[in-house]
Each structure stands twice: as C-alpha cells, then as structure tokens.
Amino acid sequence: MPALFACPLLGRALLGRALPGRVRALGLAAIGGLALLAPTVAVAQSTPGVFAYKWNAAIPADMITPADILQALIWTGHIGVPDGVGEATIRKATRAWQAAKRRTATDGLPNDQAVELVSEGLKRRDEAGWAILRDDAVGFAVGIPTKLAKLAPPQADGPGMWYHADGTVTQSIGVRYGGASCKALEGIYATLVRKGDSYRTLLTDGFVIIGVSAGSQSLTRAICHAGGIIVTVTTASDDRPELQRALFAATMAGTTVYRTFNPSARPRPRIEELPPAPMDTADGHVTRPASTGTAPANVDTAGMTDRLKLVRRNGGDLRAEEIFEKAAGAVYMVKADKSIGSAVAVSESDLLTNCHVVGDKTEVTLVRDRKELKAKVVSMNINADRCVLRVEAKLPKWVGVRPYNDIKVGERALTIGTPQGLELTVAEGIVSSKRSQNDSKLIQTSAPISQGSSGGGLFDAQGELLGITTFYFKAGQNLNFAVAAEEFSRPDGQPDEAKAAGP
Structure with missing residues (x-):
C-alpha cells in the first residue's frame, strides 16, 4: 500500500451532521495533539487507480499495464481491502474472474481476456460516476463516486479542513495541517477499534478499519506524513455488497498526497471527470x-x-x-x-x-x-x-x-x-x-x-x-x-x- 495515500470517504456527513462515533472521537483537534515533526515536502505522486485512458475506442491490449489489471479486478469485485495487492492475490483474483467467465485458468491473461476484464472494470467504475476530487491548493487528490454522492463546499475545522459528499453513499476527507508522529496514531487506532469490525489493521503510515453498523459498513483510513494527516471515511449500504466492496478497495487505491499541505491556501476543490469506458465488440455498439x-x-x-x-x-x-x-x-x-x-x-x-x-x-x-x-x-x-x-x-x-x-x-x-x-x-x-x-x-x-x-x-x-x-x-x-x-x-x-x- 503506497505510503502517501488516503482513501475517499463514502460515509458520513459533515461537521455539524452525524459522523460515525469513532470518527467524532478522532476529530481533527485530537489529531492536533500528536507530536509534531519538522514538515518536509512529500514526494509527488500521480493519482493511482483511475484508469487514465484518453481514448474512447477499443482498449489496445498492448497498452494495458499490470496496474490496470489490478484496478479492473478491484472494480469487478475480485479484490477487496483485506486481500492486499500481492502477486498471489492478483493471480488468485484473475483466476476467479476467468472461472466466472468460464475460461480456462492461465498464468497470464491472453490479450482478448485482458481487454475484456479492463473494459468490464471501466464500466463498473462508470456506474459509480468515479471521478477525481483534486485540490491543488491544499495538495491532495481522491476518487469520488459522483453518481452516488454530491460534494459540498469544504469547511474549516480548527487546524484543518473537511470535505464531504452525501448521497446513497457518503464520503468525507479530513485534512490536518502540520507534521505528526505516525507512531502516535497507534493510540488513536486503539480508541477507534470495535469488537464487531469486519477488518482492521495498523500500517506503517497509519491504519485501516472497516466498521459494521445496521445496514451499512464504513471504511476509515488514517494516514500521516510529513505535511500533515489525512483521515478518510467511506460509508456504503449493505444492499449492494459488490459495489460496496469495489468502492472500499478503489478508495484505498485512489487517493494521493502530492506535496506538503499548505495551511494558508484557500481550498479550491475541483472534480476531474475521467474518460468514459470504451466501447468494444462485446458492447453491441x-x-x-x-x-x-x-x-x-x-x-x-x-x-x-x-x-x-x-x-x-x-x-x-x-x-x-x-x-x-x-x-x-x-x-x-x-x-x-x-x-x-x-x-x-x-x-x-x-x-x-x-x-x-x-x-x-x-x-x-x-x-x-x-x-x-x-x-x-x-x-x-x-x-x-x-x-x-x-x-x-x-x-x-x-x-x-x-x-x-x-x-x-x-x-x-x-x-x-x-x-x-x-x-x-x-x-x-x-x-x-x-x-x-x-x-x-x-x-x-x-x-x-x-x-x-x-x-x-x-x-x-x-x-x-x-x-x-x-x-x-x-x-x-x-x-x-x-x-x-x-x-x-x-x-x-x-x-x-x-x-x-x-x-
């Protein structure tokens, strides 16, 4: 998992509205109590996990990368947050996709199957209206399901900022300015875990928790780096488990911090639409x-x-x-x-x-x-x-x-x-x-x-x-x-x- 990435939040509401209890307990003020480090500029990263295709026609097989296959397996529901992204996981997920399509399992995907898998993944992504929420003034980019959640204007919260999107899913991104001790996040993590969590783990750069509540689940991801802390929370209904699984995994892979946060900057969030899924011979178009x-x-x-x-x-x-x-x-x-x-x-x-x-x-x-x-x-x-x-x-x-x-x-x-x-x-x-x-x-x-x-x-x-x-x-x-x-x-x-x- 990349060291400088947070995950989009699909589930919560804004400052004055109801946040999951564990997130309210966390709070940006609480984050502010962590030991500070001297801020340094974070390494710039391109936004991962977005299928950055610029063509609208059939996908050229010779341009499909392993990262594209990974993202396609995420969006088709064959890789979830607990699975990780190791070679064995990708191989197992690829064969699961082949089995679902009644194809013979192979060590590597033939070109036609790679095109079919990536096309399917892009179509699933389009169903959620997946786009990029980018704020160059602050210094981050995250994936957001624009067909499922509407973004509200950012709101200041003490030494940081919250971005919220509400709809059939909810998403929030909290940014806290200034460096912080990653080790201190362990204490925050301990206060947030619940017995009924479906998944939780400490990472070198923060933690991940998937919490369970009545009729929904929430993915919480906290990341610290030299420029500050990002906390993202995504909540999605249990009514569509395949979409929920894909959204959680896509948000984990779809957030990037590309420089030190600028606390004096005026937030300027914008939505970058991605190219639509290409039409191919399987579409009937x-x-x-x-x-x-x-x-x-x-x-x-x-x-x-x-x-x-x-x-x-x-x-x-x-x-x-x-x-x-x-x-x-x-x-x-x-x-x-x-x-x-x-x-x-x-x-x-x-x-x-x-x-x-x-x-x-x-x-x-x-x-x-x-x-x-x-x-x-x-x-x-x-x-x-x-x-x-x-x-x-x-x-x-x-x-x-x-x-x-x-x-x-x-x-x-x-x-x-x-x-x-x-x-x-x-x-x-x-x-x-x-x-x-x-x-x-x-x-x-x-x-x-x-x-x-x-x-x-x-x-x-x-x-x-x-x-x-x-x-x-x-x-x-x-x-x-x-x-x-x-x-x-x-x-x-x-x-x-x-x-x-x-x-």
Missing part, C-alpha cells in the same frame, strides 16, 4: 458483422497471400484527387449472395477483403464499371476476419501494402470503398491510433466507414494500402477500424495452395 462457421475443406485457413508487395513510405503526399486516381482502380465491389462489400487488389490476381463480406461462399462476384468478374475465395481466416480472393484474369491495377511498423499515427488516410452499395466513394481523415485485438493488428482512423464499406481500402497519402476497412462504432465519432493490410502477408513465402486444408 459495434457494427461489425460476425464471421461465423468454418472454412470449406479446400480453402486455406491462414487468411494470407504471398502475392502482395510490401512498400515503405517514400516521398511526399499526393493530393486527395491524385490518391483516388492512383488507388481507386484497385477497389472492387463484392457481391456474395445478398451481402455487399468491397475488396482491394494487391496483385494481378489477388484481392483482400473481410470474411464477413463473403460469408460461407467459396466464389463471389466482383463488380467494377458495371462489369462483373468471378473470384474464388482461396484463403479464409474467419477469426481474424481476413479473406483472400483470386481471379483467373489479369487485373489491370493493384496497390502496394505499407508495413505496419512503417505506419505513423497522425498521418493522412483515405478510405475508398462501396458504402451503401455505391461504387468508389472516398473519404479523408488521419490514422488516429494503432491497436491490437485478438492478436490482430488494427488501425484506427477518423476517415468515415459506413455500412457496405467492409473490405474496402484505407490508403496512405501516396495511394498505398494501409488496411482493410472492417468495423466502426455507431455511438462514437471517428471510431473506425481497419485490419492492417500486412496481416494478410504470408511471412514464409509459401504459396497458399500448399497450405490448403483438407485432403
């Missing part, structure tokens, strides 16, 4: 038609081809009309029974598209300039949504493929496809981010993708192919995704016919 079934026995299952050419960026940007003129000739409309999408030619014979466009068909129709051309599905990776089409006739135009590691966030990007069944529609944006999902590399773009654009091309400013446009979020702006085109490249150069499944 994503327009990504499912690719189902299995590949036919005579179709390769890699979703790759050795006939595309990787081309690194070289030279200046073209104008939008020049990009369209160069790349549009490689984009075709795809008809697969009642499904309509797009495909992009990457050689004189092969085209890339999404498997949810072709469905269970082994042959589709390509349409361009009102002319139709038959194409066979020669490679199909349903899980990754990558399908390769092949024609017998020589295609007149095709494009090169940019390596994924050569693509830069912020560079221009254009989509060319057949939205709503229209031929060759172009839209411009930028590469917003590079992500991964289910071990597939994705490119997020602000260039619009709409229904019928699946299988179309996301091109760079030189007309080379960045990715195959795959899905977008209905509820989000600029949340559009393409499978990186390099994912279709067969790394060993072995022809796909040699890897066809079946006899």
